[in-house]
Amino acid sequence: MLSVPIVSPSPNATIACGIILPLVAGVLVALRFYCRHSVQRVPLLVDDWVTIPAWIFLTGMGTCLVLGMVYPNPKRSSRLILRLLGVRRRAFAYPSPQPLPSQNPATFSAPEIILNRQLEFAVQLLQLPAISCVKLSFLFFYKRVFCTPATTARIIIIWTTITLSAIWGIAFFFGFLFVCGTDFVAFWGIPLRFNAHCHRLLAENIWLSSSDFVLDVLVFIIPLPLIWKLHMSMTRKLALLTIFAVGALTLAASATRMIIYVNAVQSLKKAYKSSKTNNLTITTGLYWTTFECGLGLIASCLPPLYILLKQFWNKVFASNASLSEVKAQGKQQF
Numbered sequence: 001m002l003s004v005p006i007v008s009p010s011p012n013a014t015i016a017c018g019i020i021l022p023l024v025a026g027v028l029v030a031l032r033f034y035c036r037h038s039v040q041r042v043p044l045l046v047d048d049w050v051t052i053p054a055w056i057f058l059t060g061m062g063t064c065l066v067l068g069m070v071y072p073n074p075k076r077s078s079r080l081i082l083r084l085l086g087v088r089r090r091a092f093a094y095p096s097p098q099p100l101p102s103q104n105p106a107t108f109s110a111p112e113i114i115l116n117r118q119l120e121f122a123v124q125l126l127q128l129p130a131i132s133c134v135k136l137s138f139l140f141f142y143k144r145v146f147c148t149p150a151t152t153a154r155i156i157i158i159w160t161t162i163t164l165s166a167i168w169g170i171a172f173f174f175g176f177l178f179v180c181g182t183d184f185v186a187f188w189g190i191p192l193r194f195n196a197h198c199h200r201l202l203a204e205n206i207w208l209s210s211s212d213f214v215l216d217v218l219v220f221i222i223p224l225p226l227i228w229k230l231h232m233s234m235t236r237k238l239a240l241l242t243i244f245a246v247g248a249l250t251l252a253a254s255a256t257r258m259i260i261y262v263n264a265v266q267s268l269k270k271a272y273k274s275s276k277t278n279n280l281t282i283t284t285g286l287y288w289t290t291f292e293c294g295l296g297l298i299a300s301c302l303p304p305l306y307i308l309l310k311q312f313w314n315k316v317f318a319s320n321a322s323l324s325e326v327k328a329q330g331k332q333q334f
Contacts, residue, residue, distance in 0.1 A: 008280040009287045011069055011093040017287055018065030021294030022058050028301040029055050035308040047140035048304070050133040054297050057130035061290045064119040064126070068092030068283070091115035092286070096279040106192040116279045117188035123286045124176045127293060131212065132169030134296040136162060138219050138247075141303060146226045154226065161218055168215060172208050179204060202265045205285070209254075209261035216254040216296075220247050240306065247299045253292040260288055 009017070029051045036044055068091040091112045099108035139162045147155050179201050180186040186197035227240050264281045 008093060008284045014065050014093045014283060014287055015069050017290055017294075018062035018069075021290060021298075022055070022062040025055055025058055025294055025297040025301075028298055028305070031308065032301045032304050035305055039311070040307055045140065045144060047137045047144060047300075050137045050140070051297065051301065054130050054133035054137065054293075054300075057126045057133070058290070058293050058297055060126045061123050061130065061286075061293060064123045065092065065286065065290060068115065068119050091119060091279065092283040094279060107190045109190050112279065114188045116282055117194075120282050120286060121176075121184075121187045123289060125173065127289050128169050128173040128176070130293045131296065132165055134293065134300055135165040135169075135215060135219055137297075137300040139165065139222075141300070142223055142226070145303075146223065146230075158222065161215075161222065165215055165219075168211060172204075172211075175204055176208075205261050206265055209258040213251075213254045213258045216251050220244075220251050240303070244303065246302055247296075250292060250296040250299050253288065253295050257285070257288040257292050260284055 032048060032051060033044065036042055036048055094112070096116075097110040097112055099105050139158055143155070143158050143162075147158060180194075180198040183193075183197045186193045188194075223244055224241070227244070230240075264285050267278060267281050
């Protein structure tokens with residue numbers, strides 16, 4: 001496997017990812033519902049409804065990233081405003097605290113490490129229903145647009161991918177939930193306890209990122225040949241392909257996450273063998289996980305917004321045409 005350096009996001013980039021992606025995705029989900037209900041006046045279907053839990057889980061992931069940087073700690077300050085705003089914590093995007101020479105690395109812990117592992121556990125669980133719902137939104141949209149009773153092969157392909165995506169999400173969710181067996185606290189416990197109970201974590205991360213990328217490739221390529229078979233003008237086909245091409249960004253993020261996870265596992269294996277952890281490496285993995293999920297949700301909302309985008313551009317072109325006509329008439333008068 002190609003080894004690439006793991007570049008951890010900066011503290012500001014980590015906070016921005018946790019805030020901006022859920023906000024943008026939330027706006028697009030709301031616009032999707034507005035377009036379907038008020039503009040197109042059609043019933044809301046599965047591909048619409050699953051974007052709501054996807055956005056809720058994405059918001060939870062973003063909240064975890066922010067909490068890793070700015071976490072309320074009233075003991076450090078008695079001022080109300082600082083309690084409300086929180087004080088900076090270094091659970092994410094900062095190097096892990098290291099034990100002193102007199103301390104045993106196998107039993108060493110620190111508040112930043114504990115918070116890092118607790119939030120990692122939360123993001124790992126939140127990402128699976130979030131990413132699964134994003135995939136299902138795409139797939140049910142394909143089923144609605146491309147499938148008819150006469151297209152048996154398409155129906156089989158799309159329903160098979162829907163089933164695989166659902167099973168994938170459920171299986172990995174429970175796999176991560178019980179990655180330390182029933183000793184959940186071991187995930188953020190001392191290294192000795194973590195290594196004893198959570199030894200499957202690194203392998204599970206590789207399987208997750210690799211299988212997620214394979215499913216993303218399937219979800220991305222399914223509509224490409226089908227668009228050309230739609231009965232519409234070449235301009236509309238190209239416009240639809242352009243919108244679907246935004247999904248390529250999600251695919252790129254998924255590929256990036258897979259490469260980072262594989263290299264991160266090698267880095268963490270060395271850290272865990274020496275009874276240490278690596279907050280920077282964990283931050284990078286969670287950052288790209290949130291980034292992929294946010295981009296995926298944004299991309300899944302763009303095809304249904306095609307009508308809204310088309311109306312917007314028609315108004316812009318009509319306005320420009322009217323303005324040009326007024327200018328031409330003014331020149332003729334003079």
